[in-house]
Amino acid sequence: MTSVDEPARSNGRIRDAARTRAEILDVATREFARAGYDGARVDEIAARTRTTKRMIYYYFGGKEQLFTAVLERAYGVIREAEQQLDVEHLDPVAAIRRLAEVTFDHHERHPDFIRLVSIENIHGAEHIAASEELARIGSPALDVIRRILAAGQESGLFTADVDAVDLHAMISSFCFFRVANRHTFGALFGRDLIAPEQREHYRTMLGDMVIAYLTAERSAR
Amino acid sequence: MTSVDEPARSNGRIRDAARTRAEILDVATREFARAGYDGARVDEIAARTRTTKRMIYYYFGGKEQLFTAVLERAYGVIREAEQQLDVEHLDPVAAIRRLAEVTFDHHERHPDFIRLVSIENIHGAEHIAASEELARIGSPALDVIRRILAAGQESGLFTADVDAVDLHAMISSFCFFRVANRHTFGALFGRDLIAPEQREHYRTMLGDMVIAYLTAERSAR
DNA sequence: CGGCTAATGTACGAACCAGTACGTTAGTCA
């Protein structure tokens, strides 16, 4: 019980600033996503780390800053994914559909990120505002959308009056809602929006919706 | 300081169970929506009421049950609004557009409700699950959608393979996202989705999107 | 009109929780 557990290390202590920091961020991401900002416990995060609470304050300064750091990393991940977007060799219709699918997949694969964004919205995006990094950078996907839209509009495939930010909002809405509101929607309507057997259905539905919107002749109201 | 403030009442105390209960619910709704479940303070709710914390526990039992009661009332409001939906005299296209607009308006007018739903999702919809009332009742809007869809599909106006729950999800996604993610979206993309001058734009966009989806011939993927 | 109960108020406790004071050690570099 005293020193029988750890294999080789002198006293269980290893120094690795980068690893410790990263581990705290990992655990904090899960804990904040699990319980919300106020529901998350600094002690709980510390307990799930191989280090102590002291280190959280040593590296991040406090709970608020820790949450901001968690957000920064989470947004960093999605930005990276968007940078690897390679759809501009496709025709505009296929490109938009592919973009929608990639967004769909990313939301599905990162429910913790969705929860963090929900939480941040509850708090009025104050942590994003407090972060130079997050306030600075935009979304690589936006540029891609902008170019595809321009191509599609020029060729007459798409209706003219659509804006990249709006289209991004439209696509994100559906993807976000499906993950974020999974629980209440399931409880109230008896349908699990994340059920694997429905996945392809909703993925297609999103693509159909976006393409229909972009290619429809705006008829009479 | 001792008894100089209140005008007529014997000792400032008036007994009105219904009013007290309702007042607690009102204040609690705002406080929960403001700060989230764990961020909300029972003492703060009590302080903003004309009664004391003791009454919260007297009427509701605890913080959890209070939140559940808040949710029940919030969902009750939207259910009522949906019951007054009168669109079935319109042709299917106009009816769906009208339905989308009503949903849009309701979301915009009740940001607190949206926040409560976000919060409830963070907590896995456990309060809805714990509420017989909420688990029982569905959505009046769903029946309306079902009937409009059937009419539209029968007349050949709408493509056949659309389900009422899915369409409801589609419409809600957009309306919900716009309100719920207003802050992060604004911070990251510099566009306020709730800005009054954009309101008509997004309202039309939603209608166009839904109608385009319902009336498009599903072309090749 | 007296008593009974629903409704209300006060004061307090115990647990919890973010943050810190202070002490220790590992690794590096002169």
Added chain:
DNA sequence: TGACTAACGTACTGGTTCGTACATTAGCCG
């Protein structure tokens, strides 16, 4: 190799926060 600092651990505190024990009163009903 010794000393210096970055990295780490322990133990504690002060304030907060949910919840409750206990006391009180308003209003109704018989």
